[in-house]
Structures are given as structure tokens and as C-alpha cells.
Amino acid sequence: MERQSLTLEDVAREAGVSRATVSRVINGMRNVDPAIRDVVRAAVERTGYAPNRAARSLVTRRTETIALVISGAGEDGEDAGDDESADARNAFTARVFADPFFGRVVGGVVGFLRPRSMHPVLMVAESEAARSQVTAFLREGSADGALVVSTHAEDPLPARLVAEGLHAVCFARPALPAPISYVDLAHREGGRLAAEHLIARGRRRLATVTGPLDLPAGQERHAGFRETLERAGTAYVPLAEGGFTLASGAHAMTRLLSEHPDLDGVFVANDLMAQGACEALREHGRRVPQDVAVVGFDDSSAAHTCRPPLTTVRQPVEEMTAAMARLLQEHIQGARTEPTALIFEPELVVRDSS
Amino acid sequence: MERQSLTLEDVAREAGVSRATVSRVINGMRNVDPAIRDVVRAAVERTGYAPNRAARSLVTRRTETIALVISGAGEDGEDAGDDESADARNAFTARVFADPFFGRVVGGVVGFLRPRSMHPVLMVAESEAARSQVTAFLREGSADGALVVSTHAEDPLPARLVAEGLHAVCFARPALPAPISYVDLAHREGGRLAAEHLIARGRRRLATVTGPLDLPAGQERHAGFRETLERAGTAYVPLAEGGFTLASGAHAMTRLLSEHPDLDGVFVANDLMAQGACEALREHGRRVPQDVAVVGFDDSSAAHTCRPPLTTVRQPVEEMTAAMARLLQEHIQGARTEPTALIFEPELVVRDSS
DNA sequence: TTGAAAGCGCTAACAT
């Protein structure tokens, strides 16, 4: 059951060459005689040799591993001992991983890393103690860098990583400014697309369920929507703030409906909330899209799950997270040094809800 | 930006002791003079020292990292070069991570590992090439062992890992027998709970949407359900096989309904399919639970999302995956050598769908 | 209890 610790030395002996030559063959260096190369390869094959990653990392100072950090902003005091607040953590973890958005993040990251034989280490960082774990992990060289997805504004992690001189790239511009690379969406443009679509559909009594307004994404999506309506002559757009969760969407929709029973169109700042909004609309006897047109945001799996399937503003999450991984790799390899922003364009996807 | 490579030597000099002593303090060995221990700790603090993981792993032969493998069974031939079949992979990855089940798996694993300062490396293994990556990863000592969650029967990975002498624990008994530890649910018992509940609710014209019948979980849930009805005198239970996805549930339900328009209760082998079934029922003018009572399985987030919220057989996934991680740790530490099965009991959760 | 020293398995600089 124990690793039989076959080393370069063993393979070298088997092939009748030196350690260095075997190393060269394994690392695909060009300056090796083709004949010898084949002999070595055969020896590797025969012995079933697998290089030791720790030994290699020790000298190359690279692990070929990156951390994928899902970061919250919990400011809860230090945990007492190693018995963390299990409930708080589980609640956060459960909520994060239940969100279809997260699956797309992982998909994009894995899509980029795997062909390069790299793999992400999953870390959840919703407390101060957890953030320390993340920085410690990187500082001890367990990973070459971090991909950070914040779920809250005011997340102190990006700035912390920069301060520690660690490689990191964020999903979305950090609310707390820091000289760090990130990928983001032209959220404002997305809000505009939603507004134009609803207007084109002939809806005139519009409202919106926004995301958290302390988050840039929440603000910008709303701003783009409101601005566009304003240019079209609408002075006031009823608004209810949600928290990007299904329940908060249903709740916000209900509020909107009670204050503006005659509304005929609504822009909801993400699909999960839009799904909740559709349920709330149905419960209040409104048909979607006949009575009320609904436009979501993200084009996540919730857009398909929702009845009716959602018209939504697509955010190319997989492409964005793949780009994040590429950006990080460039920083790690030193091919890029300046903090860089990569902004993606949203796209309207028309389905049945409007 | 480069790691400033502070070493044990530096801390030792700072503290005026030897490397060995600093090492002992850092690893919490008892045989260190308390006074010296404090001096060393102060030096560590002052210098901001972080031990190098690779160097440590090289000698301890342990990485404190484990792989979390989501495994499919794709038998597709070897990929040509490093340009994997991106579409197939993305489809698999997207489907896996969109499933609420997966979030709970991660939650349970992280819940166990994090307090121990360990973190899972996420790997997707749906092709032969990907499986090779997984074994190579483990053989080179990049992780101490693997947690394997198979999404298909006939997954060759568990047997492969055993053959390679690597540490691994499976979620659910492998369909292809192998001497390997696993955690599982008493699926048959779950089917029984569903049947008894529907009978107690007075439903008599029952049917079932099963999971894939080549999967032990699919077979057993169905067997438990059918057996129990049989003992209650029912000779035949209409059945439609699904694939554990929302769409397959809706489809199976529609088929069932066309053949047995008068059914008044249905057991659906997971919540995602049950959600699809509820939608299909609604589309065919049936009210849930008044006309047709529905019982799901898993108690995943889909059970809450579903309208109405699902009565379901709870599978304690988080506990099960945490137990998996513990089992793996025991194997790694040598505290457990025999393949072990840990079977969890299901529990009926009554909500509004029946 | 503490220190000196021998590796862990690999890469890379240098010599040939």
C-alpha cells in the first residue's frame, strides 16, 4: 500500500544513463539524443516511474496548482481553537455551492487548467480565520496563485493578497480598491440591453429587482437599466433590492407588486432571483409573459429551470473564469506584471419570459 | 513580487537557536524548553516566516491535500494531443456542477477538511485521459489520497486506484466490485419509507420514476419501493426510468401519465427529477398533492426550490462526505487498513408535495 | 533538551 518510491536514480540505472539525462527526457528538453531518449522512455515505462512532485517543486518553486477561493466578507471574530463555527461555515458553503453560478465558475476554471495538467484547490474564505488559511496556504507555496470570487462587497482578501505579494486574480472589480488583475462584465451595458428589450416589447410600466446595491455588479446593472429608461423618457423606475438568492427575488417581487399592481415588465438582476420573481408573480395571479414580462441576468441554469424559461442577459462566466486562470498563469510566469482588467460584453438571450 | 524565501535557517539565526529547534517548535513537539519555545515563536512572528510545503512534503511524504474526483465513465478513445475534446468535457463539467447534489458533496468534504487545514483538489474524470491524470496526480504524491464520486455505473476508476495501491474512498458502493472503502445510504430502506408514506396518505394508484437502473442506487431505491408495495398487496407498479436530471424526470412523468392517467401518487428517485415531474404534472393539469402526491429523494436544494416544496427521503450527503474524508484520512494515516463500508440511514422529510 | 548532519528526490549550472 505504501508508495514504493521509485526514483530518478532507479530509472537512470535501468536505462544505463545518468539522473540528469532521465530528468531531461521527462521534462521534454530538446538536447537529448533521440536513441537515448527512447531508451529512457522505455525504462520509465517498464518501471512505472512517476516523478515526485514535492522534490520537483522544491527546486522549481512551482506547484502547478492554483487556489480557487470563494470568498465572503464575514468579520466574525477569531475562532476559538480549531473548532470553527461549523454552522456559519456550513451555511455559507451550502449557499455558495447551491448557486448555479458557482458551477459555471468551476467549469471555466477546470476547462482552462486541465489541458495544462493543473488542478484547482477549492477554498472557502468567509471568516478572518479562513482568510488567514488562504494566505498561509499561498505563502507556504502550496499553490502558485489564487483565483478569487467574492460574494460580498468589502471583501478584504484581494487587498490582503496584494499586500503579501502573492499572485491573484479576481472575478469582478473588487469593491475595496486594490492593484490587482480582474475580469469583469460590462454590467451597465447588460442593464441597457434589458431595458431596450422590454421597451421594444412594448412594456411601459417597468420595475426592477436589483442585486445588493453595495456590490458594483448590483449598482451597475441597475444604473444601466435606469439610465436607458431615463433616456427613453421615464423619470422614475420602482425598485426593490434583493440579495441574489431565489427567496429574496420572490420577496422583492411581492413587494413591488403590492406597490405597483399594474406593472407589466420587470428586470431582475440575476436569474435565481428572476426564478423567485416568476413564482411570486404566478402566486399573485400574473401570467409570465402575458401580464408581466420578466428579464433575468446571467443565463445560468436557473434560466432554463425557470417556468417559463427566462429571457436573460448572458454573462459568459465560463469564458470569464477561463480568462481569469489565463491571466493568473501569465502573472505567475512573469509574462505579465501590471494589474490588468479584462471586460466581457453581455448578450441578450431571448426565451419565453418576455 | 517574488517569494522572499525566508527559511528555517533565518528564523534560527534570529532566535539564536538551531534549525532543529525551530522545526520542533513549529511542529508543536513537546520536548522544547518553554522559554526557548517563546523566543522562537517571537522570531517566527517577527520575521513572518512560513514553512515551505514542498520541502516538508519531501521528507514527510505527505501533502495534507486530497483529491476530490467527480468521475464519469466515458470510454472515449485517447485524446489527440493536449487538445482534449473541450465540448464533451465542458458538457460533463457543467452538468455535474449544476446538480445541487454536488454542492452538498463539496460542503461536507470542506466541512471536515478545513478545520484540519486541509483542502480538496477538484478533479473531473470523465474520460480515459482524465482518469490517467488522476492516477498520475496521486502517484507523483500531489495528494495523499482521493475521494471518488462516480456519476455512472461501470466507472473503472475505483478499481484502478486500488490496483495502483493508492488511498481512495468512494461515495456509494462501486458498481464494478473492488476492495475499496465507501460510504453509502440504505437506499432500499429509503424506497420503503417512500412507499409507506404514500400508502399512509391513502394513495393506491402508485407509480415510480426510477433512477438509472444500472446504478446500485437506482436499483435499490426502486427495489425497496416495489417490495414494500408488494407486501401491501400490490402486484404491479408502473415504472419509468429516468437519468437523475430534471428533464428526464419531466419526460418520465409524462410517459407515466399517458399510460396511467388515473395515478394518484408517485415516488421519484431523486429531487431533481421530482421537480421535473411536478412541472410535467402541472402541465397536464394535475395538482400536487391534491390529484397526485409526489415523494422525492435526497432532500437537495431542489426539494426547496420545487413548487410545491417536496416531501422527500433525506440522504445526509454532507455527513456522508465528511465521513468519507475521515475514512480516507484514517487510511492515509494507516489507522485503518481494511476496506470499510459506512452505511447511513435515510429519513423521511414531509413537506407539501404529499 | 538541544545541535550537527544526513538525507528526501529532483533540477540546473557547470564541466566534459
Place this chain on the structure above:
DNA sequence: ATGTTAGCGCTTTCAA
């Protein structure tokens, strides 16, 4: 093109 050798930073005997 190949071999020799000096570390990478740590843990862990073994002596003191």
C-alpha cells in the same frame, strides 16, 4: 549531448 555535483528547505536520526 551527457555526466557530475551542488543545492532547494525541511525533518529526523544520532550525539552531546
